[in-house]
Amino acid sequence: MDKNSHNPKSERELIRRIAEDLINQPEPEPEQAEARVAFGDDMAGIPDSGGWLWSVDMLMDGVDFRSAEHGWETIGRKAMSVSLSDCAAMAVRPLAALCAVALCDSLTIDDAVAIHRGAQSCASEYGCRIVGGDTNSWKKPTVVSVTIAGRAEPGLAPVRRSGACVGDEIHVSGLLGGSILGRHLTVRPRVELALELNRHHTPHAMIDISDGLSIDLGHILDSSACGAELNKDALDKVVHPDARRLARQTGRPPLEHALHDGEDFELVVVLAQAADKPTVERLGLTRIGHITKTGGLKLRHSDGKLEPIEPRGWEHFR
Amino acid sequence: MDKNSHNPKSERELIRRIAEDLINQPEPEPEQAEARVAFGDDMAGIPDSGGWLWSVDMLMDGVDFRSAEHGWETIGRKAMSVSLSDCAAMAVRPLAALCAVALCDSLTIDDAVAIHRGAQSCASEYGCRIVGGDTNSWKKPTVVSVTIAGRAEPGLAPVRRSGACVGDEIHVSGLLGGSILGRHLTVRPRVELALELNRHHTPHAMIDISDGLSIDLGHILDSSACGAELNKDALDKVVHPDARRLARQTGRPPLEHALHDGEDFELVVVLAQAADKPTVERLGLTRIGHITKTGGLKLRHSDGKLEPIEPRGWEHFR
Numbered sequence: 001m002d003k004n005s006h007n008p009k010s011e012r013e014l015i016r017r018i019a020e021d022l023i024n025q026p027e028p029e030p031e032q033a034e035a036r037v038a039f040g041d042d043m044a045g046i047p048d049s050g051g052w053l054w055s056v057d058m059l060m061d062g063v064d065f066r067s068a069e070h071g072w073e074t075i076g077r078k079a080m081s082v083s084l085s086d087c088a089a090m091a092v093r094p095l096a097a098l099c100a101v102a103l104c105d106s107l108t109i110d111d112a113v114a115i116h117r118g119a120q121s122c123a124s125e126y127g128c129r130i131v132g133g134d135t136n137s138w139k140k141p142t143v144v145s146v147t148i149a150g151r152a153e154p155g156l157a158p159v160r161r162s163g164a165c166v167g168d169e170i171h172v173s174g175l176l177g178g179s180i181l182g183r184h185l186t187v188r189p190r191v192e193l194a195l196e197l198n199r200h201h202t203p204h205a206m207i208d209i210s211d212g213l214s215i216d217l218g219h220i221l222d223s224s225a226c227g228a229e230l231n232k233d234a235l236d237k238v239v240h241p242d243a244r245r246l247a248r249q250t251g252r253p254p255l256e257h258a259l260h261d262g263e264d265f266e267l268v269v270v271l272a273q274a275a276d277k278p279t280v281e282r283l284g285l286t287r288i289g290h291i292t293k294t295g296g297l298k299l300r301h302s303d304g305k306l307e308p309i310e311p312r313g314w315e316h317f318r
Numbered sequence: 319m320d321k322n323s324h325n326p327k328s329e330r331e332l333i334r335r336i337a338e339d340l341i342n343q344p345e346p347e348p349e350q351a352e353a354r355v356a357f358g359d360d361m362a363g364i365p366d367s368g369g370w371l372w373s374v375d376m377l378m379d380g381v382d383f384r385s386a387e388h389g390w391e392t393i394g395r396k397a398m399s400v401s402l403s404d405c406a407a408m409a410v411r412p413l414a415a416l417c418a419v420a421l422c423d424s425l426t427i428d429d430a431v432a433i434h435r436g437a438q439s440c441a442s443e444y445g446c447r448i449v450g451g452d453t454n455s456w457k458k459p460t461v462v463s464v465t466i467a468g469r470a471e472p473g474l475a476p477v478r479r480s481g482a483c484v485g486d487e488i489h490v491s492g493l494l495g496g497s498i499l500g501r502h503l504t505v506r507p508r509v510e511l512a513l514e515l516n517r518h519h520t521p522h523a524m525i526d527i528s529d530g531l532s533i534d535l536g537h538i539l540d541s542s543a544c545g546a547e548l549n550k551d552a553l554d555k556v557v558h559p560d561a562r563r564l565a566r567q568t569g570r571p572p573l574e575h576a577l578h579d580g581e582d583f584e585l586v587v588v589l590a591q592a593a594d595k596p597t598v599e600r601l602g603l604t605r606i607g608h609i610t611k612t613g614g615l616k617l618r619h620s621d622g623k624l625e626p627i628e629p630r631g632w633e634h635f636r
Contacts, residue, residue, distance in 0.1 A: 014427050014453055018434045044450030046414055046467055049370055056374075056452050056465055058418040063456050096364055100376040100463050109332050116336045132362030135332055138378050140458050145418050147374055147465040149364055 041161055041223075042089035042207065046149070053158055054149040055086040061104070061141035065185065072111045074185050075144065076118025082210070083148035084126055084189035085265040089208040090158040091198035092150040094128040094191060102136045102143040115144060126191050156198050163204040164224035164270045164291045171285035173267040176213055177243025177257035184263035193283060197269060201280070205270040212260045214311040217268050218297060224270075229298045230289035230309065235259070238286050260312050359479055359541075360407035360525060364467070371476055372467040373404040379422065379459035383503065390429045392503050393462065394436025400528070401466035402444055402507035403583040407526040408476040409516035410468040412446040412509065420454045420461040433462060444509050474516050481522040482542035482588045482609045489603035491585040494531055495561025495575035502581035511601060515587060519598070523588040530578045532629040535586050536615060542588075547616045548607035548627065553577070556604050578630050 043053035059082065061067050065075045080097065087094040099119050103112050112135065120130050128148070152158045173190050190208070197203050205224055207216045221228055235255060243257035250257075269285060280287070289300075297309040361371035377400065379385050383393045398415065405412040417437050421430050430453065438448050446466070470476045491508050508526070515521050523538045539546055553573060561575035568575075587603060598605070607618075615627040 014430050017427060017431050018451075018453070021431065021435055021438065044414075044416065046364075046367075046370065047447075047449075048413075049364075049367055049467075052364065052367055052370065054372075054416060054465070054467070055450060056416045056418040056463070058420050058452050058454055058461070058463060060420050060454060060456050060458070060461075062458075063454070095366075096362075098362065098372060098374045098465060100374040100465075102376050102378050102461055109335060112332050113335050113339065117339055120339065129365075131365070132373060133336075134374050134376050134463075135336070136376055136378060136381070138381050140378070140380075143376070143378075143420055143461050145374070145376060145452075145463045147372070147416060147418075149367075149372070 042086045043092060043158070051151045052149055053090060053092050053151065054147060055083065056145060056147040057082045057086065058143060058145040060143050067104075067142060070185060072107075072114035073118035073121075076115035077122040078185050078187075079115070079144040079146045080119040080122040081187050081189050081265065083146040084122070084128065084191055085187070085208040085210065087148060087150050088190040088194040088267060089206055090152075090160070091156070091194040091203070091206065092152055092158050093195060094123070094126050094148050094150040096129055096131045096149050097123055098147040099130050099133040100145040100147075101133070102138055102140070104142045105137045105139055107137070107142065119146060126189070153195060153199065159194070159198055159203050159206040161205050161207055161220045161223035164220050164226055165204055165272075166226060166291055166293045167273050168204050168270045168291040169273055169275060169287050170217070170228060170230070170289045170291065171269040171271060171280065171287050172209075172213070172238055173269065173285055174238070174264070175240035176209065176238050176259075176264050176266060177240045177254065177261045178246035179240070179242060179261060179263045181242045181246055183240075183242055187263070187265040189265055190267045194267060196283065201271055201275055203269050203271055207268050209264040209266050209268060210262060212262045212312070213264075213268065214259050214297060214309050218311040220268065220270060221297060224291070227292040227295040227297065228289055229292050229300050229306070232299055232301050234286065234288045235299075238288060240264075259309060360404045361410060361476070369469045370467055371408060371410050371469065372465060373401065374463060374465040375400045375404065376461060376463040378461050385422075385460060388503060390425075390432035391436035391439075394433035394438075395440040396503050396505075397433070397462040397464045398437040398440040399505050399507050399583065401464040402440070402446065402509055403505070403526040403528065405466060405468045406508040406512040406585060407524055408470075408478070409474070409512040409521070409524065410470055410476050411513060412441070412444050412466050412468040414467050415441055415446055415448045416465040417448050417451040418463040418465075419451070420456055420458070422460045423455045423457055425455070425460065437464065444507070471513060471517065477512070477516055477521050477524040479523050479525055479538045479541035482538050482544055483522055483590070484544060484609055484611045485591050486522050486588045486609040487591055487593060487605050488535070488546060488548070488607045488609065489587040489589060489598065489605050490527075490531070490556055491587065491603055492556070492582070493558035494527065494556050494577075494582050494584060495558045495572065495579045496564035497558070497560060497579060497581045499560045499564055501558075501560055502583075505581070505583040507583055508585045512585060514601065519589055519593055521587050521589055525586050527582040527584050527586060528580060530580045530630070531582075531586065532577050532615060532627050536629040538586065538588060539615060542609070545610040545613035545615065546607055547610050547618050547624070550617055550619050552604065552606045553617075556606060558582075577627060
């Protein structure tokens with residue numbers, strides 16, 4: 001077997017091949033056609049359910065958290081936050097969750113309860129409730145998986161990745177970069193903001209930043225078949241102080257951390273050019289660029305120079 | 319910290335403590351009250367969704383399958399089967415699934431695709447479809463988690479664990495024991511049987527045998543606040559040939575394997591005494607005992623002697 005072509009190097013390649021397989025599934029019932037298209041968005045539709053969407057995220061000790069450093073309740077909170085952020089990405093109100101765990105057998109029952117307590121306490125702040133799950137133990141590091149389900153608000157559609165149009169403005173909901181210094185554990189998923197945006201501003205496309213701005217905005221560009229130009233001066237304003245701290249450790253520019261670091265769980269929001277500017281600012285959004293017809297993702301410097309941005313950041317298969 | 323009282327010895331103890339916590343959750347919306355009661359059944363209700371239920375199962379390499387021996391497609395099939403069997407347990411038609419994986423980084427993309435292909439091929443035989451998921455990799459053994467959603471057939475309610483009444487007859491849907499010899503990988507979840515039973519025979523209670531007949535029937539007895547008497551002569555008829563083969567290796571009686579081995583994924587079906595006997599036999603059910611008012615789980619020998627059956631079998635926390 002050709003090692004190079006078969007090694008799991010690229011998560012995107014794997015998802016593409018799985019999606020290809022799943023799209024070729026025999027159609028069990030015509031009404032389920034809507035379920036097909038959702039593969040590749042932040043959440044998938046539950047067919048014929050009156051608008052329910054669901055998604056799942058799996059977190060592993062040593063990869064997404066470190067139990068040697070982080071408390072189990074904090075770890076449970078993060079597991080839930082990541083799933084809540086999927087809901088924010090689509091402007092879906094999170095309503096119910098399942099929590100499945102494979103617990104390292106060195107954990108006490110108190111530790112296991114702490115994971116669930118952290119997850120539940122986080123969920124309840126968003127009006128969401130854990131309604132079931134699965135508990136297992138083994139001799140390996142702990143794995144926590146949260147499945148979440150929710151709905152857009154009455155009369156509204158979930159916001160997809162695929163609706164960005166040429167000329168639309170690209171915004172982010174907060175400061176970016178360096179979340180690995182600790183912020184990734186205590187993120188506040190932007191659920192309320194997403195719901196308010198969907199209620200009053202009809203975003204053309206939206207995604208949460210889990211793998212990094214360049215990769216996640218890249219998903220919008222892929223789905224919407226367009227390009228984007230980001231403005232360097234605007235981006236400088238959304239560099240998180242953590243990105244600057246991390247830059248001092250890595251020797252890379254803070255802007256690179258803002259562009260490529262994962263797990264900010266802020267929103268990338270694509271709004272029509274006509275969007276009401278003061279309102280958008282009141283919501284804490286910063287305009288960082290606009291959608292172009294083609295050309296992938298590019299960075300516009302203040303001297304007018306335009307350079308391509310290579311999407312990179314957190315991919316599970318590297 | 320007192321090691322004895324805090325070590326994760328008992329899955330049941332953990333689930334009790336988690337459930338206690340979750341039942342004490344602040345009520346976010348009154349309509350969600352229905353979601354609370356489902357914790358502890360095979361599936362949980364998605365609140366206010368027109369009758370959707372969902373559940374999640376997590377399988378780990380070295381615990382629920384062995385990738386050194388079993389092909390990845392077979393492993394994917396098993397992961398889906400376990401979730402489909404949850405649907406069978408409640409007479410719910412499986413309609414959609416999410417598949418989350420933490421893949422050992424020694425896997426190739428082909429291996430990862432094979433897991434999903436196995437899961438999907440199994441699902442499609444039951445009219446169910448994978449609509450999304452999450453892919454991750456790490457240096458530890460592979461974990462596969464399937465979340466499944468479905469509904470009872472129109473006009474019918476899901477079958478709970480809690481409806482068994484004194485005098486009801488207890489049936490099983492096939493032969494039991496020794497599935498660890500290989501059968502656990504290729505089980506055929508009893509979905510169609512469960513749906514037919516619910517359509518025509520209104521089972522009072524039902525569960526699938528995942529942890530072992532004694533433990534899983536024990537869940538029905540706990541939920542229904544009753545006891546049960548099993549008939550040894552009847553039980554002898556449902557001992558699987560694998561249980562006899564395994565008994566030759568373990569030196570334990572085959573009946574013990576039938577009573578306590580996990581992962582048969584057959585149904586335990588509690589029917590009113592008046593159930594139409596020929597029909598029940600035509601469906602392949604075997605009557606193995608009846609529900610009693612109290613007294614836990616007991617075994618009636620052919621000489622009339624009655625002895626208690628200690629529930630034991632596969633518990634993740636031992």
